[in-house]
Structures are given as structure tokens and as C-alpha cells.
Amino acid sequence: MNQPTARKVLLVEDDSAIATVIEAALEDEGFALTRVATLAARDAALAKAPFDVMLTDVMLEDGDGLLSLDNVRREAPIMPVIVLSAQNTLDTAVRASDSDAFEYFPKPFDLDELVQAVCQAAGSRGLSEESAPETPVESLPLVGRSSAMQGVYRMITRVLRNDLTVLVTGESGTGKELVADAIHQLGSRRTGPFVAVNAAAIPANLIESELFGHEKGAFTGAIAQAIGKFEQANGGTLFLDEIGDMPAEAQTRLLRALQSGRIRRVGGRQEIEVDVRIIAATNRDLLPLIASGAFRDDLFYRLNVVPIALPPLRERVEDVEVLANHFLTLAAEEGLPRRTLASEAVTKLEEHSWPGNVRELRNVVYRLALMARDETIEAGQLSDVFAAEALTEPSIGLFEPPNFETALAYWLNDEEPAEGTLYHRALAAFEKPLIEHALSETRGNQLRAARLLGINRNTLRKRIGELGVEPDRFARTA
Numbered sequence: 001m002n003q004p005t006a007r008k009v010l011l012v013e014d015d016s017a018i019a020t021v022i023e024a025a026l027e028d029e030g031f032a033l034t035r036v037a038t039l040a041a042r043d044a045a046l047a048k049a050p051f052d053v054m055l056t057d058v059m060l061e062d063g064d065g066l067l068s069l070d071n072v073r074r075e076a077p078i079m080p081v082i083v084l085s086a087q088n089t090l091d092t093a094v095r096a097s098d099s100d101a102f103e104y105f106p107k108p109f110d111l112d113e114l115v116q117a118v119c120q121a122a123g124s125r126g127l128s129e130e131s132a133p134e135t136p137v138e139s140l141p142l143v144g145r146s147s148a149m150q151g152v153y154r155m156i157t158r159v160l161r162n163d164l165t166v167l168v169t170g171e172s173g174t175g176k177e178l179v180a181d182a183i184h185q186l187g188s189r190r191t192g193p194f195v196a197v198n199a200a201a202i203p204a205n206l207i208e209s210e211l212f213g214h215e216k217g218a219f220t221g222a223i224a225q226a227i228g229k230f231e232q233a234n235g236g237t238l239f240l241d242e243i244g245d246m247p248a249e250a251q252t253r254l255l256r257a258l259q260s261g262r263i264r265r266v267g268g269r270q271e272i273e274v275d276v277r278i279i280a281a282t283n284r285d286l287l288p289l290i291a292s293g294a295f296r297d298d299l300f301y302r303l304n305v306v307p308i309a310l311p312p313l314r315e316r317v318e319d320v321e322v323l324a325n326h327f328l329t330l331a332a333e334e335g336l337p338r339r340t341l342a343s344e345a346v347t348k349l350e351e352h353s354w355p356g357n358v359r360e361l362r363n364v365v366y367r368l369a370l371m372a373r374d375e376t377i378e379a380g381q382l383s384d385v386f387a388a389e390a391l392t393e394p395s396i397g398l399f400e401p402p403n404f405e406t407a408l409a410y411w412l413n414d415e416e417p418a419e420g421t422l423y424h425r426a427l428a429a430f431e432k433p434l435i436e437h438a439l440s441e442t443r444g445n446q447l448r449a450a451r452l453l454g455i456n457r458n459t460l461r462k463r464i465g466e467l468g469v470e471p472d473r474f475a476r477t478a
Contacts, residue, residue: 006032007122012042012056025115039063046075053121058085066095080121090142093153106150143326146316155308160187167303168281170310173359176281184237192236197229200242207250209266218267230263233276244284255299285458313354320350327365336369344379355465432467444474
């Protein structure tokens, strides 16, 4: 019996160490691998024989592996291409998607995932011969090269050419609207409108009118017909921010609109067909809200088709410097003095816990650009910015019962609390040390700390950020 022919893979990689590792892994899976290090050698190899899959680096000695893919398509129009790149930006991820790459892997990558992708590509029927629409990438809104952001970029590129509903989750200030804007601006609906609505900022009695519009006389004050956000977004994207704060009745009508593709204005009789892509976002953990009945589970499943979770800034510290320099550049373009950061200042920025995430970093950088005394921002100039964080708290045995009253007095600053506020002020006063105690007991392990406290891990992570707790400190000192 004839043995099946080994699938042939062309690897275009000028880093010999990386190429050797990939070669060994793919040969273990039974692939026949050809290694080249330049675009010229790639084209010569493709001219000699067909390949089932090609893996290519982007920045090569004699050119850009992505820009030159037209040559590859002429020689092998349906051969799957997997892109590898150390240029870990959203720009590269989008360019890979625009080139109809089968998959994109930022370096360093998971070797097992790469091998699995090659196996899938080798078994595929090839890519569509239909050209992908040209995507503008001049004003990409997201910045970061960390592995956490690479996952975000890859998810974004996977939804650009479809209308699947996306649910973006993450703490306040992580850039959820930027993700929604990127999906819209880089996707097939970019010629249509992008309409954003914050469900938390609209009074409960007006949110249905805001979303679906209303007819004249529908309620007191409705002196004219109004077009709602759904109709305004027709043909484009509707971004529903803070969806977890939407009132129950509005959730029901939203679900109906998503299921049917039709809406009815408040006070109206006619159903109106709308063509919108929905991107929702929330900084809240929706599962406890579902359990409590505050959020509809069927709406959650309708929204959570493609989840994209944005990491807090403290979990991608390696992005702080590139973000800070990005904001300094933006500040200079907006007329503020041009500044640079001293290495010690970068270190101090990286050590900050950033409870306000990227939004807080942007504000800090703009403030520094305005107030810094010299062109180079030194670490000492950050003291005023982080003054509130530098305040030391009294060391008190909060978890020994005899010290409770003393601790409470310290935390309330010996003030007589206003009537009706003691309970909430006491909770706020003790929450941070309680979380710190749990982290200390679990050596900084947040999952175990959440179990010890009896709360959801996502809730713990959110409160750690909001309260400025530094969990790594407990891991280091354990």
C-alpha cells in the first residue's frame, strides 16, 4: 500500500533559532519542511514546487513578507499562509488579516498552537479567491505589544469580515470603546455610521426612547418625532456601553430587536427594519447580575457571541512605556511641549498600580507634558502626581477583635460620620485591608484569595484595581 505523501510546508524565517524549533516540531508531526531566509529564496522555492502551507516572518532581510504576498498569490493562489511577526502591533495584525492570512502569530508564540494551526491549514481547502477589502490602518486606536494585547488584536481581526455580535469586557479605562471603534473602522461596515450610547448615563425612563426613538406625543415632553440610536446606526455599528446597567424593561426590548432585526419607536405602531452590528461593553461581571435577576441570561448569550476581554494595565506592565511615549507624542501634536521620559521615570510609571488603567495613564502623561520643568521628565517630577498613592496608612492589627474600634477611628479620621453613612464608610474603610490580608494569607494568589473572601475572582480583580491594592507585593514578600 502506498504511504500518504507528507504535507509540504515552506518556512520563511531569518532567525535560525526560531526556524530550527519550528522545523523540529513540524517534522515530528510528519510534515516535510523547506526552510528559506529571504523573499528571493521564497519565490524560487514556490516556482519549483507546490506547498500545502507557508509560514512567513514579516521583517526579512530583503523586504516585507506581508507586502510581497501578491507574488505568493500569483504562484499559489489558494495556499494557506500563516504570518509570524515580532512587530506586535494592531497594525501588523490587521495587515495579516487583510492579506487573507490563515492565522497570525505574534512572537513569542505558543509552539503547540502554531503546530495545530499548521495542521488545520494543511487540511483546509485554501482561502477565498475573493480579494479582501482594503483596510485603512493610518489611525489605529490601540497601542501595546504585550502578549495580553496580542490576544485582543487577534480577536479583533477575526471579527472584521463578519457581523457577529461582540461583547467587550474590562475595567473602566481599559479602552473598551477603542476596541469597538477599531472593529468598526477596520471592518466591512466602516463606510456606515458608528453610534455609541452609554446605558449608564441615560435615565431609566428615557433609555427606550434613546435606543428606539419615539413618536410625537408618545409621552409628556415628546413634542416631535425622534430617531433613536438603532435607526441612526442603520448600515453601521451600534456600540452599547455599560450594558450591565441597562434597566430590565429595556433589556427585553433590546433582546427582541436583536432577535428580529426590527424596532418600534415608543408610541409607534409600525415596525422598522434595521441593519446594525451590535458591539456591547461592560465593566461589570454579568454572571452575578444574571444570578440575581438583574440581567437577562438570554440577552447575555445573544450579546456574548464573540467575547473580547481587555486586560487591566497592571497586567500588561510592559506596555506602560510604549503607551506613555504614545501619549507624549499625541500631547505634542495637540500643542503641548514635546517631552521625553527618563528611564527612572519609566520605571516609576511601571511600578504604579494604575487603578484608572490606560485612561489614568493618559491623563498623567498629559499633565506631565504640561507641567514638567524640563524637556526630559525625571522620576522626581512624578511625586506630585502620585502624592495620594504615597500616603502611608497606619499599621494596625485590623483582624484582632480588640483593635476594631481603634482601627475604625483611624480609618474614619476620628470624625463623627453623618447620620446614615457609618455602615458604608466602614465597609469602604475595611475593604482594602481585608483584601490585602487575604492576599497576604494566599501569597498573592488572587484565585485563592477570592475563594477565601467568598467572592468572584473578577470582582476581586476589579476591587484590587479600584482600591489601588498591589497584589505582587504580597507574592514578593511571601
